[in-house]
Amino acid sequence: xxxxxxxxxxxxxxxxxxSRILIVDDEATVRTIxxxxxxxxxxxxxxxxSCGEILHHLDKDTYDLMLxxxxxxxMDSLDMLKSVRQKYTMSELPxxxxxxxxxxxxxxxxxxxxxxxxxxxxxxxAVLRARIKTHLFHKxxxxxxxxxxxxxxxxxxxxxxxxxxxxxxxxxxxxxxxQQDEELRESETRFQQMAEGIDDVFVISDVKSKSVLYASPxxxxxxxxxxxDLYEDYRxxxxxxxxxxxxxxxxxxxxxxxxxxxxxxxxxxxxPDGSMRWVHSRGYSVHDESGQPYRVAEIVxxxxxxxxxxxxxxxxEAMLADAAKLSTLGYATWSEEQHCYLSVSEEYARIYGxxxxxxxxxxxxxxxxxETIHPEDRAQFEVAYFNQTKTDDVRHYEFRAIRKxxxxxxxxxxxxxxxxxxGKPLHTLVIAQDVTDFKQAGEKLRESExxxxxxxxxxDDVFVISDMESWDVLYASPxxxxxxxxxxxDLIKDYRxxxxxxxxxxxxxxxxxxxxxxxxxxxxxxxxxxxxPDGSMRWVRSRSYPIRDESGRxxxxxxxxxxxxxxxxxxxELRESExxxxxxxGVIDDVFAISDVKSWEVLYASPxxx
Numbered sequence: 001x002x003x004x005x006x007x008x009x010x011x012x013x014x015x016x017x018x019s020r021i022l023i024v025d026d027e028a029t030v031r032t033i034x035x036x037x038x039x040x041x042x043x044x045x046x047x048x049x050s051c052g053e054i055l056h057h058l059d060k061d062t063y064d065l066m067l068x069x070x071x072x073x074x075m076d077s078l079d080m081l082k083s084v085r086q087k088y089t090m091s092e093l094p095x096x097x098x099x100x101x102x103x104x105x106x107x108x109x110x111x112x113x114x115x116x117x118x119x120x121x122x123x124x125x126a127v128l129r130a131r132i133k134t135h136l137f138h139k140x141x142x143x144x145x146x147x148x149x150x151x152x153x154x155x156x157x158x159x160x161x162x163x164x165x166x167x168x169x170x171x172x173x174x175x176x177x178x179q180q181d182e183e184l185r186e187s188e189t190r191f192q193q194m195a196e197g198i199d200d201v202f203v204i205s206d207v208k209s210k211s212v213l214y215a216s217p218x219x220x221x222x223x224x225x226x227x228x229d230l231y232e233d234y235r236x237x238x239x240x241x242x243x244x245x246x247x248x249x250x251x252x253x254x255x256x257x258x259x260x261x262x263x264x265x266x267x268x269x270x271x272p273d274g275s276m277r278w279v280h281s282r283g284y285s286v287h288d289e290s291g292q293p294y295r296v297a298e299i300v301x302x303x304x305x306x307x308x309x310x311x312x313x314x315x316x317e318a319m320l321a322d323a324a325k326l327s328t329l330g331y332a333t334w335s336e337e338q339h340c341y342l343s344v345s346e347e348y349a350r351i352y353g354x355x356x357x358x359x360x361x362x363x364x365x366x367x368x369x370x371e372t373i374h375p376e377d378r379a380q381f382e383v384a385y386f387n388q389t390k391t392d393d394v395r396h397y398e399f400r401a402i403r404k405x406x407x408x409x410x411x412x413x414x415x416x417x418x419x420x421x422x423g424k425p426l427h428t429l430v431i432a433q434d435v436t437d438f439k440q441a442g443e444k445l446r447e448s449e450x451x452x453x454x455x456x457x458x459x460d461d462v463f464v465i466s467d468m469e470s471w472d473v474l475y476a477s478p479x480x481x482x483x484x485x486x487x488x489x490d491l492i493k494d495y496r497x498x499x500x501x502x503x504x505x506x507x508x509x510x511x512x513x514x515x516x517x518x519x520x521x522x523x524x525x526x527x528x529x530x531x532x533p534d535g536s537m538r539w540v541r542s543r544s545y546p547i548r549d550e551s552g553r554x555x556x557x558x559x560x561x562x563x564x565x566x567x568x569x570x571x572x573e574l575r576e577s578e579x580x581x582x583x584x585x586g587v588i589d590d591v592f593a594i595s596d597v598k599s600w601e602v603l604y605a606s607p608x609x610x
């Protein structure tokens with residue numbers, strides 16, 4: 001193992017300079033060489049000689065990546081990896097295992113315990129640097145996306161806080177709005193939970209031949225095209241880019257190849273079925289020992305949801321801007337003795353579509369003020385008004401108002417008597433707010449929930465959502481009773497009723513696939529048999545998806561099950577028909593042949609031909 005000069009591997013991108021790397025190896029020489037290599041690349045390196053020191057350093061400092069020797073004296077490296085993964089996810093602290101060729105079994109176990117990658121001794125430093133950069137860039141991308149989401153939510157929170165500051169009387173109203181927003185998002189989310197769990201695409205291509213050397217399976221999910229087609233012709237990559245974005249991306253790629261730099265672009269991917277995804281692509285030149293770019297590594301992340309979040313933020317900010325105009329508290333002073341307004345603010349009059357002067361001229365008596373209230377609500381308002389005039393508590397009124405422009409708006413008012421130091425009533429302070437949008441939001445929530453229930457009732461497939469911590473089934477569509485032959489309520493009470501319905505010969509395989517999905521955080525798709533209590537059997541195709549919270553933790557699982565019994569029966573009938581045909585053709589003395597008219601190709605000839 002020899003130390004290479006920094007100019008043999010190019011310049012580390014400055015966005016990664018200072019990244020902290022923890023080297024764990026019991027050989028001092030190895031640690032020294034790795035430290036020198038990585039510090040020359042611009043990283044900040046800490047080295048430890050035993051597994052026992054790792055948790056101490058992780059508790060004391062923050063690290064971006066760890067190199068862990070798979071064979072360490074004392075505490076087992078795999079046990080330590082397991083302990084590290086209990087505190088840090090694979091994106092929070094990437095771990096690259098350092099091994100020798102004879103330790104393949106240990107490498108497999110390391111991956112199952114949460115290792116991100118591995119490298120073989122003696123170390124190829126170019127490969128080591130490339131893999132470290134790949135994982136650090138991936139970690140940086142995850143951190144930036146998480147930070148961007150936090151900033152978006154922070155901006156929404158700041159805007160909400162501005163509205164909260166308008167008046168303390170709005171606190172309860174805003175709390176109800178947030179609750180309704182959460183319920184609305186929860187209801188809409190259930191329509192989207194069957195498409196969760198998509199990973200990034202990682203591609204390595206050769207600069208000279210332009211051939212694709214490696215493409216991760218996620219390519220098929222985002223591009224909607226087979227990976228094998230990409231291996232055969234790299235141009236399938238460009239064909240999937242939206243025509244309006246393709247020239248810009250090709251120009252950036254060519255500039256990176258010629259200049260040996262990196263590129264970063266956002267563009268749209270148009271899939272064969274017409275659907276579109278937004279992606280964030282980062283390409284990096286990989287240099288040979290002479291400093292010439294000879295390969296390109298690309299990491300493509302599906303940012304469709306991020307784009308939707310941006311759109312939602314823009315819509316939310318527009319909504320909040322409108323709310324700031326439409327929901328600004330208006331106030332007025334009212335004389336209980338004279339039954340007339342003493343004053344009204346511009347905001348109060350604006351709620352009804354008037355200026356303050358115009359409102360005072362037109363509605364400065366109790367009888368006139370009733371004209372602003374919807375005819376169907378006037379009687380109820382007057383009863384509430386006169387029943388509460390003698391109380392000192394804050395009074396609440398909610399009614400429909402008719403604005404000057406004839407619009408009907410929902411208004412909420414709070415009224416509180418104001419007294420002098422001697423306790424003598426001076427006037428009543430009235431605060432008004434337009435709550436029409438709040439009313440409409442509640443109606444949308446009810447409509448959304450109704451749509452979900454209608455869809456669940458008419459679909460032939462089973463849709464189930466379960467909680468990861470309690471294992472409780474949160475929702476199961478009515479189709480469960482038809483396919484499983486068991487009541488939905490039994491499944492809600494005990495999730496184990498699901499497994500009991502699976503054919504005993506298929507149950508273990510399904511349970512192993514379930515555990516594998518949870519361990520790898522990926523989706524799974526299986527076909528198996530369901531055994532009804534009456535002994536009848538159905539074939540089903542099950543697709544399950546992990547659902548993650550904002551921190552990336554899997555907290556729910558959505559399963560979508562389709563009855564494929566008819567398809568299985570057709571396949572069996574086709575096999576039986578083919579067998580009968582072969583038996584008949586084998587025993588008859590006549591020659592029976594089938595040929596294609598256009599090509600004259602013989603598609604089948606019976607044995608009697610010979």
